[in-house]
Amino acid sequence: MSDFASRSFDLAAAREALRSARRVAVLTGAGVSAESGIPTFRDAQTGLWARFRPDDLASPSAYARDPLFVWSWYKERYEVCAKASPNEGHVRLAEMERDNAGGVTVVTQNVDGLHVRAGSRNVVEVHGNLTTSRCERCGNVDPLPPPDAFDLPPHCSKCGSRARPNVVWFGETLPELALERAYLAFEEASVALVIGTSSVVYPAAALPEVTLHRGGVLIEINPEETPLSRKAHLSLRATASEGLRALTAEPRTNG
Structure with a gap:
């Protein structure tokens, strides 16, 4: 106290x-x-992910460079959250x-x-919320499918465009x-x-x-x-x- x-x-x-x-x-x-x-962002950087900087996994530049790589990181975190109570x-x-x-x-x-x-x-x-995705084109937010039915990358249910993780990345404003x-x-x-x-x-x-x-x-x-x-x-x-x-x-x- x-x-x-x-x-x-x-x-x-x-x-x-x-x-x-x-x-x-x-x-x-x-x-x-x-x-x-549920580990913190940095605590979740174990195994394969331990050798990467946070900016390599959660930034607009990282996503622009390799969206499937970034989605692989978020899919793993999403699976942890989906199993948690x-x-x-x-x-x-x-x-x-x-x-x-x-x-x-x-x-x-x-x-x-x-x-x-x-x-x-x-x-x-x-x-944001990592159990959802946000359309890169129209901004529509969709719930992610169950982890065992999750194909990368997800696409928007409205316009069919590729969707990004619906979270705030380093370098972005709230x-x-x-x-x-x-x-x-x-x-x-x-x-x-x-x-x-x-x-x-x-x-x-x-x-x-x-x-x-x-x-x-x-x-x-x-x-x-x-x-x-x-x-x-x-x-x-x-x-x-x-x-x-x-x-x-x-x-x-x-x-």
């Missing part, structure tokens, strides 16, 4: 803030999906949205689609509409909940401070300290599932 947090806030206060908030904005990173067995952290966030009558927005830097599979409906995927939705969620929120992210990748890392600067409460869940920890009202050193379990537990009553 940060020094600031220990002086001004405790777990009971954080639970009450979440229960009473009309709007909660959540920012999630790789730590949420780690419990589902949402964990307790994903499920508790979906339950939080349900209990709050839709007043919870999950902004995720993850591209695995597990928040939606867990039941969250108000999800903003600022880095989708404008997704970023606008994310900023609006944190502007309107009275509580910002940041889970499993290093808080160093911008512009997503700036989102929690939008809520903080507007007088809202900032709660962080991360096993390690981040640049955001000392700014948070409460920073829990825990995994996503452990932290959310603590925050959403019903208070004990005497008697």
